[in-house]
Amino acid sequence: xxxxxxxxxxxxxxxxxxxxxxxxxxxxxxxxxxxxxxxxxxxxxxxxxxxxxxxxxxxxxxxxxxxxxxxxxxxxxxxxxxxxxxxxxxxxxxxxxxxxxxxxxxxxxxxxxxxxxxxxxxxxxxxxxxxxxxxxxxxxxxxxxxxxxxxxxxxxxxxxxxxxxxxxxxxxxxxxxxxxxxxxxxxxxxxxxxxxxxxxxxxxxxxxxxxxxxxxxxxxxxxxxxxxxxxxxxxxxxxxxxxxxxxxxxxxxxxxxxxxxxxxxxxxxxxxxxxxxxxxxxxxxxxxxxxxxxxxxxxxxxxxxxxxxx
Numbered sequence: 336x337x338x339x340x341x342x343x344x345x346x347x348x349x350x351x352x353x354x355x356x357x358x359x360x361x362x363x364x365x366x367x368x369x370x371x372x373x374x375x376x377x378x379x380x381x382x383x384x385x386x387x388x389x390x391x392x393x394x395x396x397x398x399x400x401x402x403x404x405x406x407x408x409x410x411x412x413x414x415x416x417x418x419x420x421x422x423x424x425x426x427x428x429x430x431x432x433x434x435x436x437x438x439x440x441x442x443x444x445x446x447x448x449x450x451x452x453x454x455x456x457x458x459x460x461x462x463x464x465x466x467x468x469x470x471x472x473x474x475x476x477x478x479x480x481x482x483x484x485x486x487x488x489x490x491x492x493x494x495x496x497x498x499x500x501x502x503x504x505x506x507x508x509x510x511x512x513x514x515x516x517x518x519x520x521x522x523x524x525x526x527x528x529x530x531x532x533x534x535x536x537x538x539x540x541x542x543x544x545x546x547x548x549x550x551x552x553x554x555x556x557x558x559x560x561x562x563x564x565x566x567x568x569x570x571x572x573x574x575x576x577x578x579x580x581x582x583x584x585x586x587x588x589x590x591x592x593x594x595x596x597x598x599x600x601x602x603x604x605x606x607x608x609x610x611x612x613x614x615x616x617x618x619x620x621x622x623x624x625x626x627x628x629x630x631x632x633x634x635x636x637x638x639x640x641x642x643x644x645x
Contacts, residue, residue: 382409393519401423407419415559417559419562419572429610430523430610432639433640438642442605445468456557457557458557466500470485471495471496473494478546503640508636509526513538525589528578628643
């Protein structure tokens with residue numbers, strides 16, 4: 336159980352509560368408090384003080400990133416008595432991630448959704464989900480024409496299923512819409528978020544044509560025994576209230592050479608993930624040998640997510 340001192344605060348809340356304390360303190364005084372914590376306060380408060388005045392992730396040096404990770408891991412230990420491992424593995428050369436969804440194989444079981452929630456530490460209270468599965472009538476081609484809230488035995492006769500999540504666009508409108516540059520596209524095609532620089536304006540959510548963004552109205556709740564401790568700074572680490580989040584193709588897995596959790600969990604083999612620059616990859620085979628299409632190509636977003644049929 337977290338103490339009052341070590342509860343997670345938003346950047347805005349921290350700055351407001353710390354302002355009165357720091358206003359009269361000189362930089363020399365603050366610097367001299369490293370051993371005891373800020374002005375005699377707890378270790379957690381001292382760590383959070385450093386955390387909330389850190390640089391944007393893209394501007395950090397490797398040394399600064401390492402120190403940031405050490406702080407976050409220590410804060411989690413203090414507040415939750417939980418040991419986590421936060422990774423900062425960057426994009427690899429000659430890697431561009433792509434995804435394909437077989438609409439003739441998906442039967443709407445939603446095992447992919449369950450695996451995604453578990454893998455990415457999504458809020459259980461609000462039932463946050465990165466993936467949505469739409470039940471579609473034959474002849475329909477866009478998820479907004481389907482039912483995304485079906486509750487019955489599947490598959491339903493005369494219907495097929497389409498999954499949507501973040502499509503990791505080459506030309507992402509969400510990135511252009513962000514006023515704080517808290518979201519950007521990485522060289523390996525992943526569109527990521529620096530949660531600590533997100534101000535929760537939801538401009539990215541409005542700009543996304545693929546329903547790929549999620550907003551935390553409340554502090555996400557994940558039972559301690561269910562927390563995935565294998566985390567990535569730009570991926571499935573614990574988020575706070577008032578932040579945007581999204582699918583990152585399981586960055587904590589993909590940058591380690593693994594497939595995404597949803598691909599691994601799919602019981603029908605409807606999901607394909609891999610390196611588009613590898614001519615021998617399954618994703619390349621699909622694109623070169625199957626009938627494929629992408630949603631809303633006329634928008635010029637160039638998503639790295641295709642639909643195909645056998």
